[in-house]
Amino acid sequence: MYGKRLRALSIATAISIVTAFSLAFFYAPEDADQGFVQKIFYLHVPMAIVALCGFVFGGICAIAHLRTGDRRWDIRSYVAIHMALILGIGVLLTGSIWARAAWGHWWVWDEPTLVSFLIIFLLYACYQPLRFSIEDPEKQARYASVFAITCGAFVPLNFIAVRLAQAYTHPRVLGSTGNLPGPMRLTFLVSLLAMTLLYVTLWKYEMTAKNVHAQLRSLRRKLAPDEALTPGRRSAAPSLPSR
Amino acid sequence: MRRATAAVLRKELRLELRTPQSVPAMALFSITTFVVFHFALQRSDISGDLASGVLWVTLLLGAMLGIARLFVADREEGGFDGFLLAPVDRTSLFVAKATALLAYLIAVQIVAVPAFVLLLLGPSPSNVGALIGLLALADLGIAIVGTLVGALAIQSRARDLLVPLIALPLLIPVLICAAKGTTPLLTDGGAHAVAARWPLTIALYDLVFGLVAYAVFDYLLED
Numbered sequence: 001m002y003g004k005r006l007r008a009l010s011i012a013t014a015i016s017i018v019t020a021f022s023l024a025f026f027y028a029p030e031d032a033d034q035g036f037v038q039k040i041f042y043l044h045v046p047m048a049i050v051a052l053c054g055f056v057f058g059g060i061c062a063i064a065h066l067r068t069g070d071r072r073w074d075i076r077s078y079v080a081i082h083m084a085l086i087l088g089i090g091v092l093l094t095g096s097i098w099a100r101a102a103w104g105h106w107w108v109w110d111e112p113t114l115v116s117f118l119i120i121f122l123l124y125a126c127y128q129p130l131r132f133s134i135e136d137p138e139k140q141a142r143y144a145s146v147f148a149i150t151c152g153a154f155v156p157l158n159f160i161a162v163r164l165a166q167a168y169t170h171p172r173v174l175g176s177t178g179n180l181p182g183p184m185r186l187t188f189l190v191s192l193l194a195m196t197l198l199y200v201t202l203w204k205y206e207m208t209a210k211n212v213h214a215q216l217r218s219l220r221r222k223l224a225p226d227e228a229l230t231p232g233r234r235s236a237a238p239s240l241p242s243r
Numbered sequence: 244m245r246r247a248t249a250a251v252l253r254k255e256l257r258l259e260l261r262t263p264q265s266v267p268a269m270a271l272f273s274i275t276t277f278v279v280f281h282f283a284l285q286r287s288d289i290s291g292d293l294a295s296g297v298l299w300v301t302l303l304l305g306a307m308l309g310i311a312r313l314f315v316a317d318r319e320e321g322g323f324d325g326f327l328l329a330p331v332d333r334t335s336l337f338v339a340k341a342t343a344l345l346a347y348l349i350a351v352q353i354v355a356v357p358a359f360v361l362l363l364l365g366p367s368p369s370n371v372g373a374l375i376g377l378l379a380l381a382d383l384g385i386a387i388v389g390t391l392v393g394a395l396a397i398q399s400r401a402r403d404l405l406v407p408l409i410a411l412p413l414l415i416p417v418l419i420c421a422a423k424g425t426t427p428l429l430t431d432g433g434a435h436a437v438a439a440r441w442p443l444t445i446a447l448y449d450l451v452f453g454l455v456a457y458a459v460f461d462y463l464l465e466d
Binding site for chain 1: 391401452465
């Protein structure tokens with residue numbers, strides 16, 4: 001049921017990513033101040049926005065899990081946070097590269113958005129250790145949801161606090177889409193769309209994999225009911241109960 | 244709910260008074276950390292933002308000890324089971340635990356902050372009222388988040404590892420605002436006014452996490 005439309009979605013993602021990169025390289029004008037380096041903006045910023053939305057989405061799924069008690073919501077929340085974490089590594093790497101190229105240092109503390117992102121990343125890095133160290137699956141799901149909700153609420157607050165802490169900020173290169181010249185704004189929006197599609201596709205892929213895994217396990221059990229199922233490698237990832 | 248909260252709180256405080264564990268450990272840890280900072284920074288007195296940073300790092304790390312111990316007795320001696328059997332609102336356990344943690348933090352700071360002033364601080368703090376206000380607001384935030392994280396980590400096998408790993412990033416906004424707010428109070432040449440946005444941001448943090456904890460704490464107790 002998760003596999004539906006996966007092919008169409010994958011094709012759309014591939015096309016939009018190729019379009020976004022071609023626009024970024026051939027259509028968008030070079031930044032007068034930073035030159036070619038500024039092109040990483042079209043990768044870094046959409047990735048950061050999508051990763052943060054992914055964390056919040058994980059929190060929303062966790063609320064649904066606690067309200068309904070349905071384990072599928074927990075898995076959705078887990079996959080959302082898992083994918084956002086992977087994008088988060090990309091955000092920190094591209095941000096670091098950009099900082100090096102623009103300001104000459106691999107890490108700058110007076111760029112509030114990047115610092116907030118690092119704090120959030122460090123916090124969510126504890127999500128999987130927390131899951132891993134609780135054995136009872138039902139309890140694990142519940143505790144992970146509480147964690148996801150708490151951290152989801154933390155994401156906006158953290159941004160406020162870190163931004164306040166900067167006495168002065170670097171002149172914002174491109175603060176919001178409002179002050180972007182037309183071609184740049186178009187490229188940025190297409191990049192954002194491409195990154196969102198990439199996130200959704202990856203999310204669907206992992207959900208489908210988990211679903212297929214559960215179906216396969218229940219089929220195996222039907223074929224050889226007496227045979228003790230070999231317990232797999234212990235993992236922090238939740239799995240669907242096999243029917 | 245008020246009676247249940249009062250009962251649990253009385254139990255907590257009586258336990259701590261009869262066999263003092265958390266508070267002496269936290270206080271001793273704080274003073275030891277000041278000594279460590281003295282040698283690590285190679286200064287005999289500090290002031291301004293450095294003093295504010297040393298104070299808040301020490302208090303925050305000391306709080307981690309208390310947070311990690313907060314639910315240990317309930318887990319090991321069956322306190323959770325006893326509480327769940329009683330026909331009372333589960334939020335009362337959260338309120339009681341957070342109040343107990345707040346009391347521990349205040350008790351520790353009554354010892355640790357004067358010790359800091361004696362041992363490390365160069366200029367004498369002039370605006371004591373503002374310092375106490377900031378400490379109280381930050382303690383409230385630490386108590387709320389600490390209780391939530393303590394309850395979250397208690398069921399896991401790696402709770403001693405997880406408590407600081409989860410609580411420290413969650414408390415960074417409090418640390419930022421508290422350290423920024425305290426800096427002018429510990430600066431040479433008399434106290435400057437504290438910008439209103441620091442206490443206000445901590446108050447907003449306390450409010451948001453108070454509501455979040457109120458909403459989710461029940462789910463940490465179901466069994």
